Each structure stands twice: as C-alpha cells, then as structure tokens.
Amino acid sequence: MIFFDGGGAPNARRVRIYLSEKGIDVPMKVIDIMKGEHKTAEYKKISPLSQVPSLELDDGFCITESIAICRYFEALHPEPNLMGANPREIAQIEMWQRRLELLLMAPIAAVFRHGHPAMAHLEDQVLDWSESNRPKVINFLRWLDKQMKDKKFICLDRLTLADITALTCFEFSKWPKINIPDDCQNLKNYYEMLLERPSARA
Secondary structure, eight states: OOEEOTTTTTHHHHHHHHOOOTOOOOOOOEEOTTTGGGGHHHTTTTTTTTOEEEEEOSSSSSESSHHHHHHHHHOOOOOOOSSSSSHHHHHHHHHHHHHHHHIHHHHHHHHHHOGGGGOOOOOOOOHHHHHHHHHHHHHHHHHHHHTTTTTTSSSSSSSOHHHHHHHHHHTTTTTTOOOOOOOOHHHHHHHHHHHHHHGGGG
C-alpha cells in the first residue's frame, strides 16, 4: 500500500491529518503538483483525472478522492471514530462535510486557482471568477462563526472528519490571503484549538 501525497494541496493534507488522528502509518510518495508530476502518464495510471491524493492498495487497486480514502481506512480502523458511530452521527458529519466543501473549500479554491499568479500555468484563469468568490468565503466564515458559539467541535462532542475539513479550509484560505475576520472570535478560538492538536503538524 502506498499513499500518493500532494504536499500542501488541501485534500492531501486533509487525509494526512485524518491518518494522524487515527494513528495510521502509511508509506507515502509526494506528487509535486507545481512541477506537473500529477499529469505524467505514469501517475495517470493511478489517478486518471490527475488528482491528488490517491491510495494504491497492495493488489494494485487505486482509490482517489480524499473522503473515499478516509472511508476506506475508517472501515478498516473504526476507532477512534471520526466519521460517525451511528446513523445520526454519520448524517451530522456528512451534512457539515458538504457545507464546508461546497460553501467554503470550493470558493477558496476558485479564488486561489483563478487569481494567483502561481496557478497560471495550471489553470485557464478567469480573474472575475476569482474575485466574485472572495466575498463568498468571508460571508460563510461569518455564518460559521455564529454556529460555533458555545461549541468546541463543529457537529459532535468530539473531533470528527468535519473538523479536519474545517482546519484544512482555514489553512487553505491563507494561500489567497483570506483570513478569518477579526470579529469572528468563536472561529478564531476554534481554529487555535485545532492547531494545538498534534495532527495539525501532519
């Protein structure tokens, strides 16, 4: 088994944090996106859409998509539980996952991929699309700040994959220079708590 990592890429980082929380050690190989290593013919045999991360199993079967990789390991190693221990928990975590991915991670990606000069050789950039998504990120962060009032974790009384996704988004937002607004103290406290966990250094 080998995990094809994407370095700082948010989805690869999400899986690394997840594996750290689980205490799972998997051999890793870094795929350098900025050098175009994800687009080589060799890597496309593993990930036909040139995505990172991906996981190649011992029998050669390959899993792409970060959440699919996490689900694979969750089934193998149910504890500590990060994806829900009963139907209600599973639904709660999935609900927050979708909110964070669609309303935070996706617009952050749009701002960065279509507006940052470093991405010009990888994207057909549309600057207007970048700028139109920037306020969407800020608006969602302010909404999320209200949801975090009197809460330690985002949806349950323990850390879940949704919290890992939130941490990944907060870090990713720094790339296009979008910070948590100063008036979002609940969110700032939440972010600081997540950064204190050993997995944040994965």
